[in-house]
Amino acid sequence: MNSNPLMAILQNEDLFVPLLMAGVGLVWIVLGTVTGMVKSVARERTRREIAAYIAEGSMSPEQGEKLMKAGKRCGTM
Numbered sequence: 419m420n421s422n423p424l425m426a427i428l429q430n431e432d433l434f435v436p437l438l439m440a441g442v443g444l445v446w447i448v449l450g451t452v453t454g455m456v457k458s459v460a461r462e463r464t465r466r467e468i469a470a471y472i473a474e475g476s477m478s479p480e481q482g483e484k485l486m487k488a489g490k491r492c493g494t495m
Contacts, residue, residue, distance in 0.1 A: 468486060
């Protein structure tokens with residue numbers, strides 16, 4: 419038997435599969451969270467850019483409103 423306790427746990431089939439599934443689940447959750455954060459930051463950046471265009475006068479408020487509504491999907495924004 420190997421003296422390394424981690425190797426002993428990994429070689430035990432009763433523990434390896436649940437540990438592997440938990441690891442995949444954890445990675446899935448982290449990636450989903452990061453994806454949501456990136457989308458949220460990009461959406462807010464776009465809203466700020468539209469507001470800046472409206473403030474400088476190169477876009478009318480109506481055009482800005484149409485752009486912001488065009489990006490909405492069911493349940494978002």
